[in-house]
Each structure stands twice: as C-alpha cells, then as structure tokens.
Amino acid sequence: MNRLQGDKEPFVLATVVRTISVTAAKAGAKAVIARDGSIVGGWIGGGCARGAVIMAAKAAFEDGETRLISIQPADLLAELGVEPGEEREGVQFAKNMCPSQGTMDIFIEPVLPRPALVIYGASPVAQALALQGPGIGFDITVCAPSEDLEAVQGAVVKVEGFQAVAPVPADTYIIVSTQGRGDLSALEEALKVPARHIAFVGSRRKMASLKTKLLDKGLAQLDLERIKGPAGLDLGAITPEEIAMSILAEILMVRRKDQRQSTIQHI
Known part of the structure; x- marks a missing residue:
C-alpha cells in the first residue's frame, strides 16, 4: 500500500x-x-x-x-x-x-491518488488557484516562465516553461491562465496532456481568436473542442480570488459528476 x-x-x-x-x-x-x-x-x-x-x-x-x-x-x-x-x-x-x-x-x-491541477501561467488568477487548490484536495503544478514563478506561493511543484507535463495516474485538470504571456504555447502544450478538463482564463472573444490561430497552425478542430473558455462557473466573480473560486467550483462539478449521480440513486 x-x-x-x-x-x-x-x-x-x-x-x-x-x-x-x-x-x-x-x-x-x-x-x-x-x-x-x-x-x-x-x-x-x-x-x-x-x-x-x-x-x-x-x-x-x-x-x-x-x-x-x-x-x-x-x-x-x-x-x-x-x-x-x-x-x-x-x-x-x-x-x-x-x-x-x-x-x-x-x-x-x-x-485513489489525489487529483492533479496543472496551472499554466503565473497571473493573479493562477496564483490564487495555486493557493486555493490544495484546500479541496488537489496536487498543484504550475508551469510558467522562470522569472514569473517566484510570484507563485503555496505547496506547489514549479516547472519552468510551458512544456507538457508527464501523465500521472490521477485525474488531471488543466487551467491556462497566462494572460497574454505565451497563450498559444501554453494551450498547445496543454492539449498534449490526457487531461479530464482543460479551460482557459479569458474572454470568449479572446478564446475564439486563439482557437482560430491554433487551427491555422494545424491543430484539429476536435482537439480544440476540449478547451473550455472562459474558465469557471458564472458566479459574478470579479477579483482573482473569486475567479479562482469559480474555476475550482467548475472543476469540482466535473470531478464529482458521476459520483453525485450515484449518490442520488442510492438515496
């Protein structure tokens, strides 16, 4: 064991x-x-x-x-x-x-192993996710340029750059919160990971623009449909901490979907 x-x-x-x-x-x-x-x-x-x-x-x-x-x-x-x-x-x-x-x-x-939350970027939302994620049971990995990683606090694994993380046995969830600092590179690398959920922190217009650029680079439409954007539930969040909470709420909803249905059936 x-x-x-x-x-x-x-x-x-x-x-x-x-x-x-x-x-x-x-x-x-x-x-x-x-x-x-x-x-x-x-x-x-x-x-x-x-x-x-x-x-x-x-x-x-x-x-x-x-x-x-x-x-x-x-x-x-x-x-x-x-x-x-x-x-x-x-x-x-x-x-x-x-x-x-x-x-x-x-x-x-x-x-079962703790689920993995992989965060691309070190934006204020990314930093808030790194702090809040462990509290609901996630192991955190943050991928960002080396000069940005210093701003990330908490019990996290830090990876320099946006290379795709190695698959782990646990369920993996990915949030891209780069805010203009390597958006395309981060999304390309995220799509290489067999993640259960991939989401982008940004507006619908920006997400649509990035998907068009990824298509032009030769990525398949089916792969791009794996990216959910904007990330998070619509809770009216404004601050980075609130946005992070809305994102974690969405991940939790995805993670517990089948378990909730099973619990309801037992009740």
Missing part, C-alpha cells in the same frame, strides 16, 4: 468483515488489488471470492465509491429473494460457487 501510494497508483483494499460457516478466509483478512485486477498483496480466500471481489474492485476504480459485497450460496440468496449481482440496501450480492457453501461479506475500499 505504501509503495502504490508513493507511486500515486490507485488500488483497492478488500477486507473480509464477516464469515458464516466454512470459508477459507476469516474476518479481518485483507487484500490489495491493483487497477488491472491483480491481487498484489494479502489474501481473502480462493476462487470462491476472487471473481466477485475483482469485479467489485474494478467498479470501485471507476466511480471511487466504497461498497459491501455479500458472497452467499444459491439457496441462501433464494431465501433472501435476491439474484446474483443485485444490490439491496447498500449490499451487493454474489453467488458462492464453491463446495464450502459459506458466506463472506467483504468491504471494498478504493484508495
């Missing part, structure tokens, strides 16, 4: 919380599951539980939510009136195919 967290790799911790009758693993047994579905540490029993646990783990990687699965023999599922794969009151049921015919309840907990 320490190694995976150090490498910013996501994993799932599966913990046996209850067993009934004969089962290979007992309550308290744990296993660490990597993103490819392999068990890289620990043990929670043999093939009776493995398939259901790995399936639940892969779902947890997708939505970031914990879940409780109950692996039971067919006759007990029939008594409860549930089908394998069905969910009831927050418990997902699966069928135990092994001769032991025991019951295992397993808690699935995804441990």
Whole structure:
C-alpha cells in the first residue's frame, strides 16, 4: 500500500468483515488489488471470492465509491429473494460457487491518488488557484516562465516553461491562465496532456481568436473542442480570488459528476 501510494497508483483494499460457516478466509483478512485486477498483496480466500471481489474492485476504480459485497450460496440468496449481482440496501450480492457453501461479506475500499491541477501561467488568477487548490484536495503544478514563478506561493511543484507535463495516474485538470504571456504555447502544450478538463482564463472573444490561430497552425478542430473558455462557473466573480473560486467550483462539478449521480440513486 505504501509503495502504490508513493507511486500515486490507485488500488483497492478488500477486507473480509464477516464469515458464516466454512470459508477459507476469516474476518479481518485483507487484500490489495491493483487497477488491472491483480491481487498484489494479502489474501481473502480462493476462487470462491476472487471473481466477485475483482469485479467489485474494478467498479470501485471507476466511480471511487466504497461498497459491501455479500458472497452467499444459491439457496441462501433464494431465501433472501435476491439474484446474483443485485444490490439491496447498500449490499451487493454474489453467488458462492464453491463446495464450502459459506458466506463472506467483504468491504471494498478504493484508495485513489489525489487529483492533479496543472496551472499554466503565473497571473493573479493562477496564483490564487495555486493557493486555493490544495484546500479541496488537489496536487498543484504550475508551469510558467522562470522569472514569473517566484510570484507563485503555496505547496506547489514549479516547472519552468510551458512544456507538457508527464501523465500521472490521477485525474488531471488543466487551467491556462497566462494572460497574454505565451497563450498559444501554453494551450498547445496543454492539449498534449490526457487531461479530464482543460479551460482557459479569458474572454470568449479572446478564446475564439486563439482557437482560430491554433487551427491555422494545424491543430484539429476536435482537439480544440476540449478547451473550455472562459474558465469557471458564472458566479459574478470579479477579483482573482473569486475567479479562482469559480474555476475550482467548475472543476469540482466535473470531478464529482458521476459520483453525485450515484449518490442520488442510492438515496
């Protein structure tokens, strides 16, 4: 777990919380599951539980939510009136195919790396984003000319220039807030990153003009459609700090979209 967290790799911790009758693993047994579905540490029993646990783990990687699965023999599922794969009151049921015919309840907990917010530029809005971003769980990287980086404060990684940042396992969000100091270069480099969200701080007219110039340079229209501009929700923001807040609110909305829908369904 320490190694995976150090490498910013996501994993799932599966913990046996209850067993009934004969089962290979007992309550308290744990296993660490990597993103490819392999068990890289620990043990929670043999093939009776493995398939259901790995399936639940892969779902947890997708939505970031914990879940409780109950692996039971067919006759007990029939008594409860549930089908394998069905969910009831927050418990997902699966069928135990092994001769032991025991019951295992397993808690699935995804441990995901902190999302990355990459900021191009060192404008007042960029500086405000660098200060506010860590407070809502983002690791911050600021890319800007070396002479501008001194103005950026906070717990951030500073990168000289606008070169594309290396992909990281975490979700990546990019904000270009260059304010005239390398707008085109920053946008070109941002488009090289497989980011979940790219946005530009500036007016609609400026954004349209920059997209036209990028098209003239040979970039594809489909790529340019990835850029949202102007960045942020329309909150009536005026100051750099308010604009940064509106941008973070939009990023949070994008990040939590699927999770909000799942929560509403559970309610």
